Amino acid sequence: MGEPYEVGFRLCRRSSSVPRARALLRAVLVDWGVTEDALYEAELVLAELVTNALRVRVPKDRQVGVRIVRQAEERLLRLEVSDAGAGWPEVQSPEAGETHGRGLLLVEAVAHRWGVERREGGIGKTVWASLKIPNHATEAAGKEIPAVTVRAGQCVRMWGTWLGVRSVSGELYPTGGSAVVLVLDDGPALRVPAAEPLTVRGGAVSG
Template sequence: MGEPYEVGFRLGRRRSSVPRARALLHAVLGSWGVAGDVVDEAELVLSELVTNALRVRVPKDRQVGVRIVWLVEDRLLRLEVSDAGAGWPEVQVPEEGETHGRGLLLVEAVAHQWGVEKREGGIGKTVWATLKTPNCVAEAAEREIAAVTVRAGQCVRVWGTWHGVRSVSGEWRPSGGGAVVLVLDDGPALRVPAAEPLTVRNGTAPSRAGEGAVPG
């Protein structure tokens, strides 16, 4: 199976985190080449999962974790939202006229599958949902994407040459902004703003010979 596309970030416990999650999801899926109705469905599902996580009672300093994974060969998009609260959510059928309690009903109706599992490496839980992605386009050989969507195994063009990306770390700060640290196959690690555009491509970085490298 091919390497999955994956990105994660954390959100503060505030109302503005719901539209922020949608905006980040939209940017990530666009850079991956995921297209069609699945984008709208993913935004709806993620909005409901983040909204539910924000309603859970947790210590003030606990954030909401979001992880987006595209399993290309399986044609599945997996959305995960983690919180540090106790208890597991259940689908509820609200009374006629009630305006709350329909979140998981929507998730169940839209998602291919969904579930809850114990949160890895910490207290709380992770609620996940998968969506089928039949409407996808192939990636261009070389393209410009936001730094936050770069993943290990790609090549990034910096300092006038191509460098393989060994690992990616960094998270969005609750107040906005944030940075991404790219550990490259040679040279110093690269620290850039999360939204900064970088030129990337898949595959092994070519030999430096004859590329006319520009000193950093």
């Protein structure tokens, strides 16, 4: 079984933590190559779990913990949200006109499985949800290769994001040595030493 990808962070107890959690999740899942549809569902589920955790009555200095785990071979994404509050969340059956109590209904509808566990070594609980992710979302985050072997049509990891390579050309530095010039989908052309390692994905890799 492959090693899981895992990221964790903590959130302050304020309403702005919900969009912050979604933004952090999106950054992580985009980096992992998760599809847009799966990412959207994960954002919905995490937003509901964090919203519920923020509503729990606890001392104000108690933060909300978030853990994101992807087990590639199982094709599952697990989202965990921990709080220090008592009680156990339950799926509600709100009336047609009620605006609250639908969060876990959404989680139950979108998630493959969900549940609640007592926190290990601490007070409170962890609410978790597992979502299925497509096969192609589990491909490797990238492969490190020399810049000289990068080809048009691949994506290169630069400035914290993936950028498509439009064209590749070679040139010599005035002081000697070979350079590679990559024209990207966004931003300035990238000029790097031919032997410099770059992280790429997609397309055919030489060598």
